[in-house]
Amino acid sequence: MSVYETFKKSFWGPTIAWKRLFTKPVTIRVPKVYREAAPRYRGFHVNDWELCSGCSTCSKVCPTDAIKMVPVDITVEPGKKAQRPAIDYGRCTFCAMCVDICTTGSLNMTREYIHISDDPNTFFFLPDETGIHHNNPPLGYQRDENSDLLDLERVEMEELPGEDRVDSFIEFVKGYSREQAIVEASRCVDCELCIDVCPANMDIPRYIESVYRDNTTEGVDWIYKTNPLPGVCGRVCTHKCETVCSIGHRGEPVAIRWLKRYIIDQESTEDIIRHAKEEIVKKSTGKVAIIGAGPSGLAAAYYLALMGYSITIFESKALPGGVMRYGIPRYRLPDEALDKDIEVIKALGVEIKCNTTVGKDITLDELKEKYDAVFLGTGFTTGRSTRVPGTDHKNVLMALPLLEKIRDYLRDPENAEKPPIPASLIVIGGGNVAMDVARSVARLQKMEGKKINVKVTSLESMEEMPADLEEIVEGKEEGIMFFPSRGPKEVVIKDGKIVGLKTVACTRVFDEEGRFNPQFDESDVTIIEGEMIVEAIGQAPDYSYLPEELSEKLEFVRGRLLVNEKGQTSIPWLFAGGDIVHGPDIIHGVADGHKAAIGIDEFLRNKEG
Ligand code: SF4
Ligand code: SF4
Structure with a gap:
């Protein structure tokens, strides 16, 4: 460009800009008249907090990472989390995948599409049921019922038909094949709602993930962290976890219990024992007596043995297992599955003295003399x-x-x-x-x-x-x-x-x-x-083995023993769990046994110190 042209441009340039002041603007102003959006318009979100479970599935599926789960100050029932999705409209592409995948149907879109603000923070918004401007806008896009983002149908478990299974006591639930288990595991959305509801707080999503990755050895690791009776629980657990499974809101919950059974059935007793022995974490000294080889007693024994304690279980029946051996019928729980779980516990050095009734063959006072702590897991043994x-x-x-x-x-x-x-x-x-x-x-x-x-x-x-x-x-x-x-x-x-x-x-x-x-x-x-x-x-406990002077010092509430959160009774060396504490099922017993093991360890270490 010549010197003249450069001069001409810089001289007249500003006047061109000034001229634009008097011409019609090219940009369109916010319409004064609001134009109704189409019925299935994908506008700003609304979320029904009552319905929303805080599962975070919407956040996980979002392709632009526009959804963050934020803690909210609400009281939630078991199976829900006190967190709700917040949406960054700087990132959101209004693709509606979050709405399609929403496990509860709480998240929807509205027909509202205008939000003007010079505060960027208002574009990161925590929708509730009233919408971004709290004016209850009309609903727009709602979940496509044909969406296949969630796999709503459980892989069917092969079972003997009713008329055939009643011919014998053989276990009629066959168990998943490898292919079936992997497909079933793939249904889990890793929401972790099940963990809080499981009395033992098992890390369910992690062991399900191990099935999905075809690594049942790793699954055993995850399971044994909180449950040393997986062969039993994989068959007869009351599976409260499945009642809150996110997938269950719209379809069939993930078959958590059957996947646990699948993991344990794949691993040999020897492999599980080898694994369990690797978990022995410290060498503690001390002897603990456990009364009753039921779920809580066996669980307490396993975790105390891992801590290095010398454990003896006193069991009045001929075989260990309590209600698992003598109550639940074998078509639901075959002896072999129970034996496998017990073999692992015994392999850690736990001694089980069967046919030994405390109160008859040995007294509680004698146990107190010979052992540093005693755990009561005697269960409910008499009928009403x-x-x-x-x-x-x-x-x-x-x-x-x-x-x-x-x-x-x-x-x-x-x-x-x-x-x-x-x-x-x-x-x-x-x-x-x-x-x-x-x-x-x-x-x-x-x-x-x-x-x-x-x-x-x-x-x-x-x-x-x-x-x-x-x-x-x-x-x-x-x-x-x-x-x-x-x-x-x-x-x-x-x-x-x-x-x-x-x-x-x-x-x-x-x-x-x-x-x-x-x-x-x-x-x-x-x-x-x-x-x-x-x-x-219904059943009731039998405390006849408790000497009177001990009974007087213990606290009972409606027939159950009162213990602290570590299973300790009002007598410091005496711990308790399972049905005599709160029941009502095997997994509560397992959880009690684990808690009491931690409590006993604390008690004995404090005593030593
Ligand atoms: S997917 Fe649905 S239920 Fe789960 S957190 Fe998101 S909005 Fe709530
Ligand atoms: S099993 Fe169900 S509740 Fe548990 S993490 Fe998976 S989807 Fe969530």
């Missing part, structure tokens, strides 16, 4: 009776002794006493123990060539029955008949023989405050026919 007239008849049995007799007989049919196999049975109770009795006797009837004739009656309606739903469904498939919402009145006896159970309608089990307070309609009478009755309405 309805005490209605006629329950003193010899053919009215308690559930636990009958289940024990059946398991002993199946273990050694040549030598064990044969359990009674009635032509018709009435089971009183609506819990898992009632189902165990009903389904076991149905099998025995079938195996004897009899017609299945087992009736379960409970105060609760079918919907309220405390038994696991799968137990009820499977029981029905096997031919069990149900008489729900009935209250037993009296055992009907003719010529010295039981012929039935007189019941009246139960109109309500719990009162408005949720307390057990059944109400009956005495005019609605039904006689349920049967020649034998089993009462399975």
